[in-house]
Amino acid sequence: MYAESAAIPARQPVLPPGLPITATLLWMGALLASAAPWFGELDPGALLAAFWTFDAGDYSSVLAHYSWAPRVSIAILIGCGLGLAGAVTQQILGNPLASPTTLGVEAGGQFGVTVGTMFFPGLLAFSPDLVAVAGGLMAIGLVIALTWRLGFSPVTVILAGLVVTFFLGAVNMAFLLLKGEWLGNLFIWGAGSLVQNNWHPFMELWPRVLALAVLMLLLMRPLRVLQLGQTSASSLGAKVGMIRLLTLLLVVLMTATVVSRVGVVAFVGLAAPVLARLLGARTLGARLLWSSLLGGGLLLLADTLAHWASTWGDGSLVPTGTTTALIGGPIILVALQGFKNTHHMPGQDASPAGFLPKRRPVMLVGSVAITLLLVTTVISMSWSPGLEGWSWTAFSQWHEAWVWRGPRLLAAILAGVALGLAGTLIQRMTGNAMASPEMLGISGGAAVVMVLIVLSGADIGRAGQLGGATLGAAAALGLLILLARKHHFAGNQLLLGGLALYVFMDAGLRLVMASGGTVASQLLNWMYGSTWLVSENEALGLLALILLISATLLLVVRPLTILPLGETSASALGLPVTKMRLVLLLLAALLTASATVVIGPLSFVGLIAPHLARVLGQQTVGRQLIVAALAGGLLLGIADYLSRIVVYPNQLPAGLLAALVGGVYFLWGLSRHGRA
Template identity: 90%
Template sequence: PIILLALQGLKNTHHMPGEDDSPAGFLPKRRSIFLTGGFIAVLLLATIVISMGWSPGLNEWSWTPIAQWHEAWVWRGPRLLAAILAGVALGLAGTLIQRMTGNPMASPEMLGISGGAAVVMVLIVLFGADIGRAGQLGAATLGATAALGLLIMLARKHRFAGNQLLLGGLALYVFMDAGLRLVMASGGTVASQLLNWMYGSTWLVSEVEALGLLALIVLISAGLLVIIRPLSILPLGETSASSLGLPVTKVRLMLLLLAALLTASATVVIGPLSFVGLIAPHLARVLGQQTVGRQLVVAALAGGLLLGMADYLSRIVVYPNQLPAGLLAALVGGLYFLWGLSRHGRA
């Protein structure tokens, strides 16, 4: 709350102290979307094949023939599909938010979207409400949208400047996270249920949930086709965008709602893993995809690949026990992120 109050008196709405007005950016070499997207798609397909076919057993590792995959699907398929789709959703949401704010460090987590969805999920578990997955998804979306609405109210006086937007989002996230930690500290069965979900566990995902997430992601992805042009114009500034006939307020609201729905859909199924929403757009840029449409496609594929690999590793690393996929995704993604930053520095 102190940070939120301090934001109201902050007058520097464009740059942080000591920041250059026009810093030189790192621009990787442009690459063909077909080569880049195809390469990631091949890696994703290989991840699916290995995850479904190559697995440890009670005595030794063994390969499951394709003819028997329908039997292995019950144990391996839904969780793998949900992990990949959640990565796709977070990759798309992260790209939307980074493009909208003009800040490469923006993510669903930093804007409080996942925190809002998580708080609603915690309340549902605490009160023992049995509203089903559809109800949970709707409630999580409302929580994410409410968090965004509060953030919009806080950042409106600064005309949604990127620094203030992210600082306000960080304050909201920390505030909500503190509430989650208080629930966890209480112990008991409620805390144990929330612990697995918060760490990004995929082993409890059912087939119905995975297929429902698939339908939702396909529907939202089709709607993203109409926002490519507005998302390309918004970084020009509010005045330039308005002069080109773009209804800036309506477009921003639509983008925020899309990002909230994507994040909430991933959060309600496997937990708050917004780190993927931060790193996937960066991976797309490092791989030479600069335009909006290309970055969206590659970020979605990269997010799906990252969480798909994390789900497989979480299943086999400490077999027969299992690790939360979210922890492994953060470890793998964090190492690559540090390596990418070192390349940026040398460039």
Template identity: 75%
Template sequence: MSTDVRPLPDSPLALPGKLPVWTAILWLFGLTAASIPLLGILTPTELVSAFWSYNSDQYSTVLAHFSWAPRVSVALLIGCALGLAGAVTQQVLGNPLASPSTLGVEAGGQFGITLATLFFPALLTFSPDLAAIAGGLLAIGLVIALTWRLGFSPVTVILAGLVITFFMGALNMAFLLLKGEWLGNLFIWGAGSLVQNNWQLFMDLWPRVLVIGIALILLMRPLQLLQLGQASASALGARVAAVRMTALFLVVLMSATVVSRVGVVAFVGLAAPVLARLLGARTLRQRLIWSSLLGSSLLLLADTLAQWASTWGNGALVPTGTTTALIGGPIILIALQNVRNTHHMPGQAANPAGFLPVRRSTLATASVIGALLIAVFLVSMGWSPGLDEWHWTPASEWGDAWVWRGPRLLAAVLAGVALGLAGTLIQRMTSNPMASPEILGISGGAALVMVVLALAGIQLDRTGQLVAATAGAGAALGLLILLARKHRFAGNQLLLGGLALYVFMDAGIRMVMASGSSVATGLLNWMYGSTWLVSDHEAIALLSLILLICGGLFLVVRPLTILPLGDSTASSLGISVGKARLLLLLLAALLTAAATVVIGPLSFVGLIAPHLARVLGQQTVGRQLVVAALAGGLLLAVADYLSRTVIFPNQLPAGLLAALVGGLYFLWGLSRHGRS
């Protein structure tokens, strides 16, 4: 899986002094911060004794024994488990960015519990672990299958894990919108909470964590041999495939066990091993030990921060999963500083592409897609379900029907056009056909602002929401520019910077779900592309903006054509590479923001539309832009119609349907580009 060959040390490496010092500081700081609320009531000695006894005549000791002490113990135990699981995952895959969170294991565990809640509730009564383990195995199995032939490149694994997480999250959200009365509390729990009122959870967890942890430690010697490379490890008697599969299975067991009890507590398994490496842990033994200890302290600090935030928020619950997710973005960026991606980006083959579609007439192709778009418009306006049966609305009544069907249909088409154009710009600019506006993180910036406004209780009208979302997209763009400018806006840094933004957005979404309010429901509907919120004025404004931006696209055809030839070639042909990429990024951001503020941030149309244009034989930049724009409009028009009719009289967000289809397409495309 990893082709890097690193010799095993002849003698144990000396332990850097700063590693135990900083670990002790984090532990001391975490325990002190967690104890502050009770230090004014109980003495330090009474707090320590609260872990095993209490005075029934003194309420503060009862509170400490049954609430504070179990919560601290659970945080330390789970942090240790996730830190160990993350260190083993990174060793198995030879990837310093790998963890149960980035591989989709935790999202898969929640997905398994969602399915069991709806269809197999008896299984949860027997053991919630089984459903979570099945979901986690499904997620990590998909990531392994998709990235096996690409050598587990850090970028490739992160992208595959992100899309698996995103896709399973979309499925979870679809179930929530359809079966909210069954799953509302499940998603509040799934945001990750360590609140305790007795010792039952800790007593259930510690034997499982201990057994799985011992099993992982027993694999340490075979895991060390993996550093020699597959051929050398096999020659020394190691069954490489068996060791890897066993280790990953144990990682899934550990992570799924945690998810089934407390929900998704994200990125501790990534942060702890990264900190251990930064503080000097070099050998596998050191990384396993210190990642476990650092994981405990990090989760305790995150949980304490969640408690403080809940207090500052007038008692509103702030899930621990939110505060742990907030550290994920910076940790990813820190970990990337010393990562050498020796493998090609997905879709960047070393040899000429094996699939070159036959070139077709742009006029003929655009005419066919245009005809299909007109057909979808006619069907959407005329053929729809009623209270009793499906019926055709006469053309004479379309004026009245337009109020309910027209603005949303027009907005869906225009958003699809914008995303198709933005996706083409991004894929051409990064020379990466697996890139998309969603993964770039610009749409996530718009969504994050909307989440913050909702959580702050700020009520804005529709115009205010559009302005705020646009500002969020612009802020995300500025952050991406700062992150990627020293790399001349190269594809890897842009995509991974976008991933960091997605992490923050995900944290906000989890906080919204935990609130369980009516505002949260409306915001989630918007985030997953609810076109029924669109008015005539918004649709017309979107049309004007897209027409204005399209006028500027004529200026970028030449740079888009030359940039894929390489930086040196582009510079020799008179292209200022950095400025050209910045201009392209600005145009892509404007198009993405225009679509996001109307239809929400979560859709893969920006990935699918440019691919369809290439499949339909449009290889040059200008032709691909035209056909991708039309294809994007057609895709979202169909999604809008289906969202309105498939579960009538209820509705699904059009963006959610597009995300489900787009996620499958992304996974198929990633596996296809991995073939030799």
């Protein structure tokens, strides 16, 4: 019987016909769309011949040979390389959402090029690859170190990777705002552009991409062993750690080499492998092959769309990085909706004994926080640098200084209060101590609308901008509700949907950086939390809104106390879990939007403030809300003051300083949970 069973040949997975058909249609569509503008000037034969020759007497032939053909070639080359790198990354981490993008590699590469431009221009001139590879290795090293103990679970890896991207992006933006005259063109390049005017970049790049691809393919056998799991692979003699490190090094080399040449277009490294999986590629060889082919077609299509958008618009460059991000967003969305393995969320498995500090009276902690807020207000209003050095403004002269210092300080404190309250609501509702308003994408919705308003040139005034940003936040909230509704607004799915929305905000940010100009610079200042545009009416309006919402929060203390017990227990106690989660989400979104339209979308105060309240011994819902609100106001109040004086007479956005501190805190928090 056993002999007969052994004689039965093992069946290989059948390749679904939809996969090659889709790949063929994608390539044909991308090639035809790219060639369509040339059909009126060159016949198909001459256009095809442009890849290797040209007619010196025909300007269109020369232009096609030195501009169109190398652009098509480099798009296909880079797309295939990034598709392969993404498939390999997913294989070694066992994570269908791992990619050079979600692991922060391309952000690290851009950070390396920025630092090289600022401090080591000689090294950058010698080889841009070195600094880009160093930055990519640093970024992926952070992500691996933070998620190693948590088993590389999908949600944890994405959270760590995107926060590393947030943090490095904030550092890059600080350099840009301080040294914009040196780094402006660098950030236009960093948005991702495949524009070519000769064959030199392609000829320089293809041997490197080919060599790295061959090395990855040589590791196919060890990569297949990893499919058995770490324990089984180790028992067969495979050095799992060495295989992972070597393969990740090749992925970083591939991604950083591309980033150093054409900027950030690495969403293809996520979209192509996910598409290959969704279309039925089951074996490792099939995934590597079809991910490479789909990557080439996707990037060529994205680049063609970017070229069309630049042509149809006012002539401004639309970067390829924007269109690849717009393609990557829906891909993430589709993949996230099918996730089952959302355990190991940071904070869920933490030991209560290790994270319950000594309880302290709320009156004592609140009094200290209020005192520090008053001290911050006095110092901010009175002690500041001027044209003649530092000076003290007497209280009797505050009415003169109020116009310049008062509204922005009040708005910063109120925005911190709003984010502290929103962060507490979100963390309690999701049961995730690493959640924050930024992670829900609501801030991103407001930011995208502001981007569109400014880039369209519409003169609608400050009130119109605030109204549009509010509508954007509401639209993002509505989309988030649709995404999470079938999961009963469960915490993990809310966070995953918010991360997908972040991808679209990233596309808008890259579009702004590519547009350049004074308007783009002002918009970027707002997006990273500048408060100097806030008027007194806006600050007072924010005060009224927060007071109204704070009164409403008194009604949700009991539901917030019951929800962490779990859906079954909460329902047994008579709580309508789904409806209550929706109400809490609406309140958190309104608080987040009100802060975002005033100081911008990125600060991480909503992450830090609830943690500070917990560290200060406030464990119950009501006490945590009060202390988190005070801590958030204090943090942004101090950040606003420092933003005025640190680089005087220049200014940094207050939200940028808060984001830098928040990013460090988040990374430290992840590592702490990893040790728990």
